[in-house]
Amino acid sequence: MKYYRSHVLVCVDPECLAKGAHELLDALQDELVYQGLIDEVQVLETSRIGGCAYGPEIMVYPEGTHYANIQVDQVPYLVEEHFMKGRVVDSLLAEEVKPTDEELGPPKPKEVRVVLRNCGQIDPENIEDYIAEDGYQALGKVLTEMSPDDTINEVLESGLRGRGGAGFPAGRKWQFCRKAAGSPKYLICNADEGDPGAFMNRRVLEGDPHSVIEGMIIAAYAIGASHGYIYCRAEYPVAIRTLSIAIDQARNLGLLGDNILGSDFSFDLEVRMGAGAFVCGEETALMASIEGKRGEPRPRPPFPAVAGLWGKPTNINNVETYANIPQIILKGAEWFAGMGTEKSKGTKTFAIAGDVNNTGLIEVPLGITLREVVYDIGDGIRDNKEFKAVQTGGPMGGCLPADYLDMPVDYESLTAAGSIMGSGGMIIMDEDTCMVDIARFFMEFTQDESCGKCTPCRVGTRRILEILERICDGQGKDGDIETLEMLCKEIKSTSLCGLGQGAPNPVESTLKHFRHEYEAHIYEKRCPSKVCRGLIHFRILEDACTGCMVCARNCPVDAISGERRQLHTIDPDICIRCGICDQVCNFNAVEVY
Amino acid sequence: MVIKLRQESEIKTVVEAAVASHGITEEALIPILTEVNNKLGFLPEQAMAEISRSLRLPQSHLYSTASFYRMLSTKPRGKHVIKFCESAPCHVMGGRKLWEALHKELGLNPGETSADGQWTVLTTSCPGICGVGPVLMVDDEVYGNVTPERLSEILAQYQEGGK
Numbered sequence: 001m002k003y004y005r006s007h008v009l010v011c012v013d014p015e016c017l018a019k020g021a022h023e024l025l026d027a028l029q030d031e032l033v034y035q036g037l038i039d040e041v042q043v044l045e046t047s048r049i050g051g052c053a054y055g056p057e058i059m060v061y062p063e064g065t066h067y068a069n070i071q072v073d074q075v076p077y078l079v080e081e082h083f084m085k086g087r088v089v090d091s092l093l094a095e096e097v098k099p100t101d102e103e104l105g106p107p108k109p110k111e112v113r114v115v116l117r118n119c120g121q122i123d124p125e126n127i128e129d130y131i132a133e134d135g136y137q138a139l140g141k142v143l144t145e146m147s148p149d150d151t152i153n154e155v156l157e158s159g160l161r162g163r164g165g166a167g168f169p170a171g172r173k174w175q176f177c178r179k180a181a182g183s184p185k186y187l188i189c190n191a192d193e194g195d196p197g198a199f200m201n202r203r204v205l206e207g208d209p210h211s212v213i214e215g216m217i218i219a220a221y222a223i224g225a226s227h228g229y230i231y232c233r234a235e236y237p238v239a240i241r242t243l244s245i246a247i248d249q250a251r252n253l254g255l256l257g258d259n260i261l262g263s264d265f266s267f268d269l270e271v272r273m274g275a276g277a278f279v280c281g282e283e284t285a286l287m288a289s290i291e292g293k294r295g296e297p298r299p300r301p302p303f304p305a306v307a308g309l310w311g312k313p314t315n316i317n318n319v320e321t322y323a324n325i326p327q328i329i330l331k332g333a334e335w336f337a338g339m340g341t342e343k344s345k346g347t348k349t350f351a352i353a354g355d356v357n358n359t360g361l362i363e364v365p366l367g368i369t370l371r372e373v374v375y376d377i378g379d380g381i382r383d384n385k386e387f388k389a390v391q392t393g394g395p396m397g398g399c400l401p402a403d404y405l406d407m408p409v410d411y412e413s414l415t416a417a418g419s420i421m422g423s424g425g426m427i428i429m430d431e432d433t434c435m436v437d438i439a440r441f442f443m444e445f446t447q448d449e450s451c452g453k454c455t456p457c458r459v460g461t462r463r464i465l466e467i468l469e470r471i472c473d474g475q476g477k478d479g480d481i482e483t484l485e486m487l488c489k490e491i492k493s494t495s496l497c498g499l500g501q502g503a504p505n506p507v508e509s510t511l512k513h514f515r516h517e518y519e520a521h522i523y524e525k526r527c528p529s530k531v532c533r534g535l536i537h538f539r540i541l542e543d544a545c546t547g548c549m550v551c552a553r554n555c556p557v558d559a560i561s562g563e564r565r566q567l568h569t570i571d572p573d574i575c576i577r578c579g580i581c582d583q584v585c586n587f588n589a590v591e592v593y
Numbered sequence: 594m595v596i597k598l599r600q601e602s603e604i605k606t607v608v609e610a611a612v613a614s615h616g617i618t619e620e621a622l623i624p625i626l627t628e629v630n631n632k633l634g635f636l637p638e639q640a641m642a643e644i645s646r647s648l649r650l651p652q653s654h655l656y657s658t659a660s661f662y663r664m665l666s667t668k669p670r671g672k673h674v675i676k677f678c679e680s681a682p683c684h685v686m687g688g689r690k691l692w693e694a695l696h697k698e699l700g701l702n703p704g705e706t707s708a709d710g711q712w713t714v715l716t717t718s719c720p721g722i723c724g725v726g727p728v729l730m731v732d733d734e735v736y737g738n739v740t741p742e743r744l745s746e747i748l749a750q751y752q753e754g755g756k
Binding site: 234395 | 618619620621622623624626627657658661662663664665678679680681682683684686690693697717718719720721722723726
């Protein structure tokens with residue numbers, strides 16, 4: 001094996017490629033050859049270093065130096081200084097910038113990266129990188145030292161709960177499947193991460209696909225499955241590609257297929273693409289989709305562990321659940337159980353989105369408080385505005401106001417508060433958000449994605465949506481709040497699957513915590529946050545208007561009249577409240593009330 | 594409507610390739626529909642008939658499945674397909690204003706195709722790049738941090754036949 005004294009990782013993500021990453025890589029190679037260093041310094045491609053606005057960029061190890069915005073003509077100087085003279089080139093060092101997009105930078109304070117440990121550190125299209133990070137060691141240990149029951153016990157003791165949202169203990173699910181009668185048995189990975197605002201699974205699939213594959217092989221061994229599917233949503237084309245490459249590479253090394261690592265355990269995997277249906281993230285709908293049918297859920301029992309794909313015992317787990325497995329096997333159940341709270345062990349990835357300064361992915365031990373997430377990790381609300389609410393768990397999660405900021409983030413606490421862990425999306429909203437509009441917005445989504453099979457969801461969500469639309473439009477009436485509460489209760493208790501059971505959560509939680517906003521909309525015909533079109537009005541302030549006529553020229557419906565250098569006025573009957581006048585006015589003369 | 598209609602032979606070739614690649618079991622249906630949809634831009638009647646024959650599945654089953662999934666279409670689509678993310682994070686980060694700008698620019702509601710066959714506007718489920726919202730996709734290109742001001746600039750690239 002060749003030993004190099006230094007490694008240079010060149011980021012070849014789309015943003016960096018667009019800025020000349022390949023040219024940079026070639027220039028580096030050429031210069032190293034020219035200087036006779038090519039046997040000492042290895043140049044490699046990698047993904048997701050983190051400073052995407054400043055590409056192309058490289059990381060030099062073992063020092064861990066991060067250079068960015070390097071031009072090809074700077075390469076000879078860089079090579080001479082850094083690799084020959086051992087001096088860091090300050091002028092090319094990457095600035096420590098706050099990531100403004102979703103890329104993973106270095107771990108933020110309070111983060112503990114288990115599932116995300118390799119993302120951005122290894123080339124996901126090279127299995128050897130993964131192996132170098134103890135990859136497939138867990139599989140080796142399991143196949144040579146542990147029985148299927150030992151494996152299940154280890155997972156049970158770790159306390160790992162399913163990371164897809166329901167939080168059912170993974171070890172127990174595996175136990176049910178192992179005990180179930182029937183053959184062949186199937187293993188499925190739910191990579192249909194449909195929650196808007198959630199992209200944790202995508203990162204893991206794109207950045208460290210082998211962690212998922214290894215976890216799946218171990219699970220298959222534990223339950224006795226012979227064939228597996230990774231059902232990945234079609235909206236993730238990069239993940240699908242990375243997975244396919246990873247599976248091929250694993251197969252080539254005998255880690256998938258017949259007689260894995262020389263044992264008598266055989267298992268193979270394939271990737272199955274979704275086709276744009278949110279409900280296919282629900283396990284029974286997902287299985288229907290694999291079978292070639294409409295993605296409609298079915299009643300349970302029987303549970304998939306007993307009768308799943310084509311009626312055979314099937315274990316379905318989320319991407320993140322599987323990604324935790326190799327580490328649990330290698331480091332032990334006790335290590336995993338040492339993180340988190342009593343009933344919610346381990347770490348969880350979250351996708352922070354919305355009105356915070358630092359949006360993006362994080363991984364933290366369960367039990368961290370919402371305040372720590374929003375302020376310590378998220379770095380507070382953008383533009384120094386006030387925090388209003390956080391919605392956790394995706395479109396079926398509840399909205400929690402500031403009173404809950406000191407609540408620990410774990411399965412029990414979130415459920416008790418009227419929300420859910422879900423897949424881990426967190427949408428943070430500031431003082432300018434209208435909570436009725438938000439409830440309407442989420443209901444629009446769930447209504448659209450409802451598969452239509454059961455009446456409570458199909459009809460119930462539509463009725464709720466109609467009422468919310470009326471309220472946001474200024475047509476709310478007395479009794480609407482009570483009707484909404486009744487509908488929420490009924491739909492939650494009678495829907496066939498998690499989509500219907502969870503769809504009322506945003507409405508219910510906003511009714512509970514922000515009832516005054518609903519009342520203002522209905523009884524005062526006023527939207528306190530000045531968001532709902534039907535309830536806001538625009539007028540021009542006499543003191544500020546200079547009569548420049550810019551607003552009148554830009555108004556799409558000619559609702560503004562006025563002479564040059566005279567006060568302009570907006571005709572409320574024509575005005576459609578688009579807000580363009582406010583945007584174009586240079587004198588802050590437009591008031592929304 | 595000026596949509597380029599495919600030749601019969603072309604449709605047949607695409608369907609045959611998809612079936613050869615994925616098989617003839619019911620399980621293969623969605624992969625086949627997806628491949629044909631992606632290559633032809635939508636699922637023409639002739640393609641559905643051919644797939645039905647190859648898999649020995651009733652056309653009603655095919656239509657029932659195809660109509661369930663958002664990414665499959667039995668109606669022709671425009672030359673350029675705009676997918677607009679309507680999900681919460683993009684919405685919260687200025688998505689609504691962007692949607693209005695898009696509607697103003699093209700006059701299309703979701704699912705509609707322009708009369709000249711140039712554009713189809715669709716809403717898409719969350720593509721998972723919420724850090725750069727609001728997000729817009731035109732064909733396979735993804736645009737992040739899109740403002741109403743940038744919108745015309747983005748659309749203009751496609752109109753001049755530049756892409």
